[in-house]
Amino acid sequence: MPSDDALLIELGCEELPARMAPSLAQGFAENLMQRLKASGLVRAEAQAEVAWTPRRLLVRVDAVARQQPQQEEEVVGPPARLAFAADGSLTPQGLGFVAKNQAQPADAYKVTNAKGEYLALRRKTGGARAAAVLLDLVPEAFFALALPRSMKWDGELRFVRPLRWLLGLHGAEVVPFRLGALTADRRSRGHRTLGGEFTVAAAADFPGPWLAHAVVASPAARRAQIAAAAGRQLKQDLKVRGDAGLEDTLVNLTEFPDAILGSFDAAYLTALPEEVLVTVMRDHQKYLAVEDGEGKLAPYFVAVLNQKGDPQGLIRHGNERVLRARFSDAQFFFTTDRKLRLAERLPMLEQVTFQARLGSYRAKSLRMRRLAGWLAQQWGLGEGERAAAEQAAELAKCDLTTDLVKEFPELQGIMGGHYARAEGVSEAVAQAIADQYAWEMPPRSVVGAAVSLADKFDTIAGMFAIGEIPSGSADPFGLRRQGNGIVRTLIERKLKLSLGAALQQALAGYAEIGLQELPAATSEFFKERLSFYLRDSAGLDAAKVGAALASGADDALDASHRAQALAEAPDLAAVAAVVKRARSIVRKEGGMEKWQAVGIKAELLRDPAEQALRAAVEALPAGGDYAAELQAIAGLAAPLENFFSQVRVNDEDPAIRANRLALLAETVARLNRIADFAELAG
Amino acid sequence: MTFQDLILLLQEFWAGQGCVLQLPFDMEVGAGTMAPETFLRVLGPTPYRVAYPQPSRRPADGRYGDNPNRLYKHLQMQVILKPAPEDVQELYLQSLTALGIDLRAHDIKFEEDNWEAPTLGAWGLGWQVMLDGLEITQFTYFQQCGGQDLNPIPVELTYGLERIGAFLQDVDSIYDMRWNEQYSYRQVRYLDELHSSVYNFEKADVERLWESFKGHEAECRALLRQFKDLPESARARFPLLAAYELCLRCSHLFNLLDARGAISVTQRVEMIQRVRTLAVGIAAAWLEQQQPEAAHA
Numbered sequence: 001m002p003s004d005d006a007l008l009i010e011l012g013c014e015e016l017p018a019r020m021a022p023s024l025a026q027g028f029a030e031n032l033m034q035r036l037k038a039s040g041l042v043r044a045e046a047q048a049e050v051a052w053t054p055r056r057l058l059v060r061v062d063a064v065a066r067q068q069p070q071q072e073e074e075v076v077g078p079p080a081r082l083a084f085a086a087d088g089s090l091t092p093q094g095l096g097f098v099a100k101n102q103a104q105p106a107d108a109y110k111v112t113n114a115k116g117e118y119l120a121l122r123r124k125t126g127g128a129r130a131a132a133v134l135l136d137l138v139p140e141a142f143f144a145l146a147l148p149r150s151m152k153w154d155g156e157l158r159f160v161r162p163l164r165w166l167l168g169l170h171g172a173e174v175v176p177f178r179l180g181a182l183t184a185d186r187r188s189r190g191h192r193t194l195g196g197e198f199t200v201a202a203a204a205d206f207p208g209p210w211l212a213h214a215v216v217a218s219p220a221a222r223r224a225q226i227a228a229a230a231g232r233q234l235k236q237d238l239k240v241r242g243d244a245g246l247e248d249t250l251v252n253l254t255e256f257p258d259a260i261l262g263s264f265d266a267a268y269l270t271a272l273p274e275e276v277l278v279t280v281m282r283d284h285q286k287y288l289a290v291e292d293g294e295g296k297l298a299p300y301f302v303a304v305l306n307q308k309g310d311p312q313g314l315i316r317h318g319n320e321r322v323l324r325a326r327f328s329d330a331q332f333f334f335t336t337d338r339k340l341r342l343a344e345r346l347p348m349l350e351q352v353t354f355q356a357r358l359g360s361y362r363a364k365s366l367r368m369r370r371l372a373g374w375l376a377q378q379w380g381l382g383e384g385e386r387a388a389a390e391q392a393a394e395l396a397k398c399d400l401t402t403d404l405v406k407e408f409p410e411l412q413g414i415m416g417g418h419y420a421r422a423e424g425v426s427e428a429v430a431q432a433i434a435d436q437y438a439w440e441m442p443p444r445s446v447v448g449a450a451v452s453l454a455d456k457f458d459t460i461a462g463m464f465a466i467g468e469i470p471s472g473s474a475d476p477f478g479l480r481r482q483g484n485g486i487v488r489t490l491i492e493r494k495l496k497l498s499l500g501a502a503l504q505q506a507l508a509g510y511a512e513i514g515l516q517e518l519p520a521a522t523s524e525f526f527k528e529r530l531s532f533y534l535r536d537s538a539g540l541d542a543a544k545v546g547a548a549l550a551s552g553a554d555d556a557l558d559a560s561h562r563a564q565a566l567a568e569a570p571d572l573a574a575v576a577a578v579v580k581r582a583r584s585i586v587r588k589e590g591g592m593e594k595w596q597a598v599g600i601k602a603e604l605l606r607d608p609a610e611q612a613l614r615a616a617v618e619a620l621p622a623g624g625d626y627a628a629e630l631q632a633i634a635g636l637a638a639p640l641e642n643f644f645s646q647v648r649v650n651d652e653d654p655a656i657r658a659n660r661l662a663l664l665a666e667t668v669a670r671l672n673r674i675a676d677f678a679e680l681a682g
Numbered sequence: 683m684t685f686q687d688l689i690l691l692l693q694e695f696w697a698g699q700g701c702v703l704q705l706p707f708d709m710e711v712g713a714g715t716m717a718p719e720t721f722l723r724v725l726g727p728t729p730y731r732v733a734y735p736q737p738s739r740r741p742a743d744g745r746y747g748d749n750p751n752r753l754y755k756h757l758q759m760q761v762i763l764k765p766a767p768e769d770v771q772e773l774y775l776q777s778l779t780a781l782g783i784d785l786r787a788h789d790i791k792f793e794e795d796n797w798e799a800p801t802l803g804a805w806g807l808g809w810q811v812m813l814d815g816l817e818i819t820q821f822t823y824f825q826q827c828g829g830q831d832l833n834p835i836p837v838e839l840t841y842g843l844e845r846i847g848a849f850l851q852d853v854d855s856i857y858d859m860r861w862n863e864q865y866s867y868r869q870v871r872y873l874d875e876l877h878s879s880v881y882n883f884e885k886a887d888v889e890r891l892w893e894s895f896k897g898h899e900a901e902c903r904a905l906l907r908q909f910k911d912l913p914e915s916a917r918a919r920f921p922l923l924a925a926y927e928l929c930l931r932c933s934h935l936f937n938l939l940d941a942r943g944a945i946s947v948t949q950r951v952e953m954i955q956r957v958r959t960l961a962v963g964i965a966a967a968w969l970e971q972q973q974p975e976a977a978h979a
Contacts, residue, residue, distance in 0.1 A: 014771055014792070015791075015792035015793075015794075015809060017794035018793075018794065019794075054792070149796075149807070151806075151807040151823055151825055151835075152823075152825065152833075152835050153766055153823055153835050154765065154766070154768070154834070154835065160807075161807070162766075162768075162823070164768065192775070192785070192790075193785045193786045193790075194786075253791055253793065254791075285815055287815075303789075303815060305789040306789060306790070306791055307786070307788070307789045307790075310789075311787075312787060314787050314788060314814070315787075315788060315789045315814050317814075317852075318788070318789075318813070318814025318815060318816060318849065319814055319815035321816075321849075321852075321854065322814070322815040322816045323815070324854065325750070325751050325854065328750075329749070329751065329752075332749070351943060351946070353950065356951055
């Protein structure tokens with residue numbers, strides 16, 4: 001028998017949710033590898049091969065040893081003076097230690113280390129047979145999985161879906177590990193209709209027997225099989241419209257994927273907005289949309305099957321039937337919805353809850369109207385744009401009462417835009433309504449930005465005021481996403497706005513229901529959102545983002561300019577270090593506020609170094625060109641260092657001492673307008 | 683295969699699996715799950731198997747008989763297997779074969795769908811079963827019912843009969859389905875859909891619906907209080923099933939009020955909670971009555 005061999009473990013179950021299968025498989029494999037390495041059965045650099053389908057998790061590891069390496073270790077016990085008697089024999093305490101380690105008195109010896117002389121034993125570890133170790137190791141790897149949501153089906157065992165069989169092979173031998181009432185053997189199950197039950201001779205045989213029973217265990221292979229199958233169905237210049245998320249789902253919904261091409265009545269391409277067609281196909285039916293050579297949506301769809309072929313066309317026929325019903329419903333809704341103008345739906349918004357304590361969407365629409373108007377004013381928009389923003393804000397939620405949005409909630413906003421356009425409202429208003437959610441991209445116009453921000457500020461102010469503050473793991477109302485949207489819109493649409501002022505305006509809208517205060521967590525929340533955006537979307541260095549926001553996080557656009565400038569600035573390490581020193585001196589002597597209040601008296605500046613420092617600080621550009629300002633600030637390192645080497649802050653004359661502290665305070669404060677340099681120094 | 687044949691074939695199949703063929707529950711319910719044969723039978727340790735067709739009323743889904751796919755009252759085939767057999771998925775697929783569906787000529791997928799009924803304090807994990815892109819069955823391993831953890835775990839199979847019937851007959855409108863050789867679905871059910879939709883959306887007397895709701899709720903709560911005050915020896919004959927029927931009336935009245943647009947934004951959550959309180963109270967009382975030793979464990 002070879003000294004090592006491949007190990008193959010399969011956990012067979014009922015269909016796992018598509019979105020969970022990959023992480024479950026990878027998590028199980030990681031847990032297994034970690035334990036195999038810790039037990040010495042594989043080398044430290046060994047890697048697992050991981051595969052999965054909806055009905056199984058598979059891990060294969062090559063070169064797993066049949067026996068653990070033998071190891072010897074020294075175990076240190078009580079001090080020698082307590083463990084050994086004068087004649088060198090063991091005291092009761094020494095004997096106790098020997099017994100506890102299942103050794104013999106003859107194995108005991110003395111060892112000297114930094115702490116002194118101690119009783120020691122040589123202990124052998126390892127050497128266990130893999131067959132025994134694996135029986136515990138595999139279940140441990142399973143139980144260490146963090147399950148997002150689990151269920152019971154029989155007994156106390158919990159998993160995402162019921163486990164139905166286990167396979168365990170080390171080389172050609174079965175590893176009969178147990179989970180619940182199941183014991184692993186060498187049997188597996190193939191595809192439900194295209195395969196059957198089968199036995200596996202050896203771990204190294206994988207994936208052969210599975211493929212023979214129509215199970216494509218490798219997700220990468222299924223992905224390729226789907227692409228090839230779709231390609232075979234598409235003729236002329238038609239191609240699948242890429243949809244990575246849906247493709248992932250389809251890979252994880254099938255064991256043996258194939259594809260069919262179905263068609264729908266081309267009249268729907270003009271009868272319904274494209275977003276409706278694509279949403280129905282993707283979200284409700286998991287079909288891939290098809291486009292022609294020019295990228296225009298074509299009256300076809302690709303459905304991915306967990307079946308081989310469709311020789312009688314039954315599957316295509318069935319899918320076309322379902323899609324026909326859905327499109328017909330959508331068209332019915334689209335037609336009946338347009339019998340009412342959006343404004344006529346405002347009273348219906350009374351019946352749609354925004355939030356139990358914050359009232360209906362009708363109330364929200366009125367608050368949004370007010371807030372959009374205020375935002376328009378802040379940005380100096382003309383009368384026409386302000387009116388458009390107010391109208392769009394008030395109508396923005398009306399589509400929630402339409403049948404189409406009730407049926408397809410993911411189309412809210414988009415349908416509002418279509419219905420607005422259909423009834424003849426201005427393009428600016430229609431577009432603003434369509435863009436209000438701005439999840440992927442900011443609104444296209446400033447009117448759209450006013451509507452989108454009015455909505456988000458209103459929601460955040462209301463939720464925070466009633467104490468619905470997102471925590472580490474819980475954000476049921478998606479407030480972080482809303483905050484991210486606000487930050488993104490302000491920065492990418494280049495809109496100047498005080499977050500604090502906007503929040504106060506938003507809060508004022510809730511005066512009628514008695515909400516009067518925002519918790520301190522609110523500004524912290526926005527600072528986090530801003531930091532997240534600057535690090536994640538703009539890719540800026542965390543330390544520089546932190547320093548820029550420490551100076552101010554109220555105006556997102558300005559903060560982003562300062563953070564960007566910091567990222568591109570020349571090396572500021574030298575000036576940062578000196579500024580940090582200056583600040584700590586000022587703090588030690590009473591604090592920044594105290595010394596800024598004192599004010600510098602020019603006539604008290606005696607030393608050329610302190611005069612030079614003051615001159616350099618006054619010469620800093622302040623026009624908002626942060627790049628230029630930072631260049632000049634970098635140049636402050638020298639005058640600051642000169643100041644510290646030549647000037648004694650603690651002069652005997654209290655007036656001069658005070659003046660020098662005031663100079664340092666003013667310098668630090670001046671630099672703090674752009675960023676907290678002390679923080680940059682680390 | 684007519685609609686009638688479909689019902690008979692499924693009943694025959696599940697009778698062959700040892701299910702009691704019960705009759706549809708004779709009160710208004712929104713789903714087969716709400717019938718006592720499910721809601722109360724899944725509680726406690728006693729094994730059971732039952733199958734019954736159940737007309738399920740959802741007032742908000744009414745479409746006056748105009749929509750070819752959507753109904754106020756649709757027919758479910760409800761199957762409960764407690765405990766869930768280890769080959770339940772295979773059994774389910776066999777039931778499709780029994781309907782003449784060739785599993786090799788169609789595309790069947792089990793797509794994640796976790797069913798829950800907040801008014802009943804019930805939830806489970808499972809799937810919607812897709813047949814060539816059409817959802818035909820809700821397949822759920824119940825974890826909790828009436829707020830109680832279930833043991834053993836039952837499996838619920840809820841077939842959507844109109845959908846399956848229309849699929850098998852390959853008609854685009856449910857109303858065109860043959861109910862039997864002589865009569866169509868339209869002839870049997872159109873008037874029910876039309877009259878019910880008019881009543882639910884236009885004519886139902888909101889004030890009287892509220893009064894009925896409050897009356898049934900008060901009576902149900904009074905019964906539960908009485909049960910609590912009874913010594914254990916006197917509990918065995920207490921009419922908890924009658925209390926449950928009062929709870930079901932409240933649930934249906936809530937659905938009617940909702941369809942009528944009479945439930946305001948703030949009331950909705952509270953109403954659901956009120957019905958849930960009744961259901962949870964009944965479930966706990968039921969366990970005490972049926973398994974007094976277990977309930978105190």
